[in-house]
Amino acid sequence: MLAERGNAASSFCEKVSVFIPVYVGSGLLEGLVKTLTNDAYERKEIFVIIDEPNIESLKIVEKYQDKVKFILNNHRRGKVDALNDAVKISKGEILVFLDSDVRIENSNLLGEIEKEMGGFDILDVKKEIIRDTFIARMVYYEYVSFNFVNFIHSKMIKRCFGVNGAAFAIKRETFEEVGGFSKVVSEDLDIVVKILLRNKEFKYTEKISVHTRAPSSWRNWLSQRKRWGIGAGLWLKCHWRNLIRYVKRYPHVVIPSFPILFPTLIPMLLNYVFSNFLGYKILDFVLMLLATRFNFLIPLFFSTSMAIVLITSILNFFIGFLISSIFFYAASKKLKLHFNILEFTIYYFSYQPIAFFALLTGLITPFLSSKYELDWKV
Numbered sequence: 001m002l003a004e005r006g007n008a009a010s011s012f013c014e015k016v017s018v019f020i021p022v023y024v025g026s027g028l029l030e031g032l033v034k035t036l037t038n039d040a041y042e043r044k045e046i047f048v049i050i051d052e053p054n055i056e057s058l059k060i061v062e063k064y065q066d067k068v069k070f071i072l073n074n075h076r077r078g079k080v081d082a083l084n085d086a087v088k089i090s091k092g093e094i095l096v097f098l099d100s101d102v103r104i105e106n107s108n109l110l111g112e113i114e115k116e117m118g119g120f121d122i123l124d125v126k127k128e129i130i131r132d133t134f135i136a137r138m139v140y141y142e143y144v145s146f147n148f149v150n151f152i153h154s155k156m157i158k159r160c161f162g163v164n165g166a167a168f169a170i171k172r173e174t175f176e177e178v179g180g181f182s183k184v185v186s187e188d189l190d191i192v193v194k195i196l197l198r199n200k201e202f203k204y205t206e207k208i209s210v211h212t213r214a215p216s217s218w219r220n221w222l223s224q225r226k227r228w229g230i231g232a233g234l235w236l237k238c239h240w241r242n243l244i245r246y247v248k249r250y251p252h253v254v255i256p257s258f259p260i261l262f263p264t265l266i267p268m269l270l271n272y273v274f275s276n277f278l279g280y281k282i283l284d285f286v287l288m289l290l291a292t293r294f295n296f297l298i299p300l301f302f303s304t305s306m307a308i309v310l311i312t313s314i315l316n317f318f319i320g321f322l323i324s325s326i327f328f329y330a331a332s333k334k335l336k337l338h339f340n341i342l343e344f345t346i347y348y349f350s351y352q353p354i355a356f357f358a359l360l361t362g363l364i365t366p367f368l369s370s371k372y373e374l375d376w377k378v
Contacts, residue, residue, distance in 0.1 A: 105211070
């Protein structure tokens with residue numbers, strides 16, 4: 001009797017289709033497939049699409065071919081076409097997209113996704129970086145900001161302008177309504193904007209967590225940042241009017257998101273505020289007036305002005321550090337993420353400015369030229 005009731009209850013659960021695109025192979029792929037096939041959620045189907053599979057990938061195919069639907073391509077089709085075509089032959093009402101370098105430690109991931117998805121059109125989940133290298137420890141704090149920005153957007157307006165594509169879910173009817181993924185570099189950012197324009201509801205949940213890998217070397221990191229920057233630039237070039245309307249409609253949420261995502265902006269903003277401060281301008285004017293009246297004071301005026309600018313900039317950087325440290329500590333505690341003040345100090349003073357300007361360089365590239373190279377198949 002209890003078994004019959006359990007079966008009856010499970011029949012009301014929506015079917016979940018999982019999609020994992022792979023290029024050549026991934027060291028985490030077998031563990032990911034194993035976890036998903038053992039997931040307690042019964043109404044599921046798993047698609048793994050592999051472009052140019054290597055020997056290790058083919059071994060995984062042979063091992064799990066009875067439980068997983070593998071789609072093998074002997075040439076590089078690209079992520080967008082691979083996913084769109086796989087969705088067409090799937091049957092799930094909920095579509096879950098996972099990168100191949102994701103690690104899952106939850107034996108009921110799909111059941112929790114189905115539960116959290118109720119009443120929403122797109123679901124983002126908490127993502128953590130596997131902290132196994134110095135680069136990974138730095139990238140981890142970027143993901144703290146990614147997570148918290150989507151958390152506040154979800155809580156305050158149930159809308160969002162972007163997700164990290166490593167792990168998220170969409171209702172099939174919503175996916176089909178927006179025409180699936182577009183042939184663009186940042187397909188995850190693009191589809192969220194298309195969903196936003198149709199006034200669909202977004203949710204971020206910290207109850208579901210996945211882990212993903214950071215680039216293995218600085219060269220790979222730079223290649224990733226170039227792709228992210230150019231992809232974001234093309235996305236901005238295409239959707240800037242819609243994004244401006246979004247900022248105008250939700251300024252109280254969107255504007256604070258920028259210094260959260262990019263802490264380097266905080267000392268820049270403080271420098272702007274102090275440079276326009278009345279007392280600062282009066283001091284500058286008095287020194288200039290004295291220098292014009294007494295020529296021998298010109299070197300003193302110049303050195304004093306430079307000293308004030310330098311001291312103000314350093315002070316603003318440390319004030320920004322204090323603000324960011326408090327915020328990142330609070331955000332990490334709220335979302336149950338890791339925080340180490342020494343790591344964050346290195347992140348703030350060294351890593352983040354480099355990452356910000358690397359992203360900014362990529363961001364403006366599409367506006368300056370249509371000729372750029374990416375190690376990426378759209």
